[in-house]
Amino acid sequence: MVQTFNGLQLGVMLFLMAAGLTLVLGIMDFVNLAHGSLLMVGAYVASTITGWTGSFLLGLAAALPAAFLAGVLLEVAVLRHFYDRGHLEQVLATFGLILFFNEAVRLIWGPAALFFDPPSALRGQVEILPGAPYPAFRLAIIVVGLAVALALYLVIARTRVGMRIRAGASNRDIAQALGLDIGRLFAVVFGAGAALAGLAGVILGPITNVEPGMGDPVLILAFVVIIIGGIGSVRGAFAAALLVGLVDTLGRAFLPILLRLVLNPSNADAAGPALASMLIYLLMAAILFFRPHGLFPARTG
Amino acid sequence: MRRGTGFGIAIAGVLAATATAVALPAAAQEKLKIGFITTLSGPQGVIGKHMKDSLDLAMEHLGGKVGGLETEVVIGDDQQKPDVGLDVANKMLKSDRVQFVTGVIWSNVLMAIVGPVTRETFLLSSNAGPSPLAGKECHENFFAVSWQNDQTPEAMGKYMSEAGVSDVYAIAPNYQAGKDMLTGFKRTFKGKVVEEMYVKLGQQDYQTELTQVRAANPKAVFVFLPGGMGINFLKQYEQAGLRQQFPLYNVYTTDGTTLPAVKEAALGVRSTQTWVATLANPVNRRYVEDFRKKFNYIPSFYGAQTYDTFMLLDAALKKAGGKISDKKAIREALRTVEAPNTRGSLKFNTNHFPIQNFYLQEVVQDTEGNFTLQVKGVVFSAHGDAYAKDCKMAP
Incomplete structure (x- = not known):
């Protein structure tokens, strides 16, 4: 039961990353490997400001615009020139950006990991079930993540901007032919995606350490999420993020125990952890086998 | 990733200045090249920094000369990946032509490079001590200056x-x-x-x-x-x-x-x-004090073991008469020499892993x-x- 909460927490965390990524890939047809670097920027800015002021909220307030700005700058300065090129070149360019960001962070902040605490109000534990205390900060992550998901849903389903985003995601050329300013839409979407990644960085910071390259492992999971969910679909990203979060967590927790029932203990101990870390990729392969375009494909035709 | 040019020039200068004084013809001096593999990039880069700073201090304490020889240290970054570590080791062996490979934090990186390195020359681990190399797969050219993992x-x-x-x-x-x-x-x-x-x-x-x-x-x-x-x-x-x-x-x-x-x-x-910063032996006191003075933080065991590796190499080369090509004499010296050591006591077992406190x-x-x-x-x-x-x- 508590593991379900853990899965949920990992899921919403992944959703924050995947939401921006899926829109960028869906609308702009652009593979942005540097998305994890924006998470890192958010975490580093939050950690620095929190360190200076002693206030987590100020850190958060500074990190979101910083990540947004970094995203927009990145889009205007570099990525914009790669929209018309092939995916391979986009991957190469954004991979280069990862190296650039990691080294830049190392130059500014040094190679050692930084450390910042969650706000004091969220430092304790909350008893979610009798005898099962749960860290308050992780509970807050779940709440924030679900709130962001709801807000995104409302924006995309109910507002004019959302309508344009949906139009852009489902068929870019026709949306453009109908007079949609795709260039401006791109910048807004990219900035918003960056801010969400920054938010992910801020809430990841107090849990894990803030260090160069911290966004890269999350990025890989986020790609799995958007592929399972269907590229360009925020709804799909949400469902897939929760699915991946739960499968990964429950797999790590219970697969070794389950394997012990069918294999002898030493084989089970060897196979369990290996299989558990493969589980989400197996899930991805299985889903793609039955639904090649993911759970909720956004694009038509 | 390579430092040593600066070192080389500095050492060359010192050599030129002292060559006549000691009346040692420069031509008779063999040049020593030591490869040092660690992790400098990625989340674990901080360990590499601890090791590299200790290496700098060891070289300073040795006056830039390991075993009394003109020394160049080639530093390689394994990025905590066995395949990258293997590339780095091969480059050190083939193009830098190092006579010793040292460093190595991770057991999986060490297992990847141990074959190619020990076929050609000595490998001195400053950290990793995987069990296969202590038992059946032990090798006369491999020494663990740290410990065996278990x-x-x-x-x-x-x-x-x-x-x-x-x-x-x-x-x-x-x-x-x-x-x-x-x-x-x-x-x-x-x-x-x-x-x-x-x-x-x-x-x-x-x-x-x-x-x-x-x-x-x-x-x-x-x-x-x-x-x-x-x-x-x-x-x-x-x-x-x-x-x-x-x-x-x-x-x-x-x-x-x-x-x-x-x-x-x-x-x-x-x-x-096996090592704690507060151990009160004289070698360790000097190491910790000078380290804190020079780098302004407290060293870790990764650093102390790196320091010990270079002190051992220095003592062994001196005992073997400074002849790098005489592998047999160097091996014997590595096995038996009493080198200054931050841990107080360190002796090699029959498998070239330490017996220590x-x-x-x-x-x-x-x-x-x-x-x-x-x-x-x-x-x-x-x-x-x-x-x-x-x-x-x-x-």
Whole structure:
């Protein structure tokens, strides 16, 4: 039961990353490997400001615009020139950006990991079930993540901007032919995606350490999420993020125990952890086998 | 990734100035090239920094000359990846033509490079000590200046048994060293290991495992989570409120690379180690004092072992008469020489792994406010590893 909460927490965390990524890939047809670097920027800015002021909220307030700005700058300065090129070149360019960001962070902040605490109000534990205390900060992550998901849903389903985003995601050329300013839409979407990644960085910071390259492992999971969910679909990203979060967590927790029932203990101990870390990729392969375009494909035709 | 040009020039200058004074013709001087593999990039880069700073200090203490020879050190970054480590080692052997390869933090990187390196020359590990190389696959050209992986957790297992801990939940990463550590721990721990949880190497979030710990309700928790993994784990252990409930014991998790980030969350946690900054032997006192003066932080065991590696190399080369080409004499000298050592005592076993003391240490806050480790006692004195008997080394 508590593991379900853990899965949920990992899921919403992944959703924050995947939401921006899926829109960028869906609308702009652009593979942005540097998305994890924006998470890192958010975490580093939050950690620095929190360190200076002693206030987590100020850190958060500074990190979101910083990540947004970094995203927009990145889009205007570099990525914009790669929209018309092939995916391979986009991957190469954004991979280069990862190296650039990691080294830049190392130059500014040094190679050692930084450390910042969650706000004091969220430092304790909350008893979610009798005898099962749960860290308050992780509970807050779940709440924030679900709130962001709801807000995104409302924006995309109910507002004019959302309508344009949906139009852009489902068929870019026709949306453009109908007079949609795709260039401006791109910048807004990219900035918003960056801010969400920054938010992910801020809430990841107090849990894990803030260090160069911290966004890269999350990025890989986020790609799995958007592929399972269907590229360009925020709804799909949400469902897939929760699915991946739960499968990964429950797999790590219970697969070794389950394997012990069918294999002898030493084989089970060897196979369990290996299989558990493969589980989400197996899930991805299985889903793609039955639904090649993911759970909720956004694009038509 | 290569430093040494500056060094080379400086040393050349010193040589030119002193050559006539010592009346040693420069042509008779052999040039020594030492490869040093560590991890400088990525989350574990901080360990590489500790090692590189110690290497600089060792070279300074040796006056820029290892074994009295003009020395160039080639530094390589393995990025904590075995394949990258292998490329780095091959480049050192083929194009830099180094005569010694040293360093190496990770057991999986060491296992990848040990074959190609020992076929051509000497490999001196400054950290990793995987079990296969201590037993059946031991090699006359391989020396572990650090320890054998199993040994330090063996000391922890012994201490915890004596402290009356009856059952324990164990966590380690799923790779060679992680397996060695739990094997060593189980060899001496008399109580019950309720669960051996293997996590992914480099894992960041341990909430899943911590929930399992709480459900298993053990008397204590034992972990081996080096570097950044340890920082994350210790922080999350505190956040989950497990510290008061389940006492934490570890090897290679609370150390000089992790404590500056973890701070109070690790206060009072106990571990075992072959070296502690507060050991009072003269070599160690000089090393720690000069290190803190030069780099302004407290060194870690990674650094001390690097320092010891270069002191050993220096002493062995001098004993062998400074002839790099005489592999047999150098091997014999490495085996038997008494080199200055930050750990006080260190002798090689028949498998070229050390026989040495293991100390119990505890995280304390010193008078300047630093979080650091203090010796609490000796768990093993002159302790050898369990694999030496399987090593049939060609004489």
